[in-house]
Amino acid sequence: PTADVLVFTHCGHDELLDLGRAWEALPLQEPLQMTWWRVPAAEVPRGDEAEITDWLKSTWISIDAWVSERQAG
Numbered sequence: 001p002t003a004d005v006l007v008f009t010h011c012g013h014d015e016l017l018d019l020g021r022a023w024e025a026l027p028l029q030e031p032l033q034m035t036w037w038r039v040p041a042a043e044v045p046r047g048d049e050a051e052i053t054d055w056l057k058s059t060w061i062s063i064d065a066w067v068s069e070r071q072a073g
Contacts, residue, residue, distance in 0.1 A: 001041070001046055002041050003041055004038050004039060004040050004041050004044075005038070005039040005041070005044050006036055006037075006038055006039075007036060007037050007038075007039065007059060007062075007063070008034070008035075008036040009034070009035060009036070009063045009066060009067065010032060010033060010034040010035075011032075011033045011034075011066070011067045011070040011071060012030055012031055012032045012033055012070075013025065013028065013030065013032050033070050035066060039059075
């Protein structure tokens with residue numbers, strides 16, 4: 001409960017589903033964009049299932065927005 005949460009997402013190379021496929025694809029021909037951010041433990045809801053669900057949905061919305069921006073550009 002005191003741990004921060006790391007959120008990681010990427011855009012591109014959706015076919016690289018495991019280490020073997022990633023290894024076979026090297027060197028990558030297309031860019032792979034990645035980002036991650038840290039959410040301090042104090043900002044992550046604990047206990048209340050509705051608050052946790054809302055936080056997860058909000059996090060997914062942020063991830064989707066980040067991916068959409070990269071795909072549009």
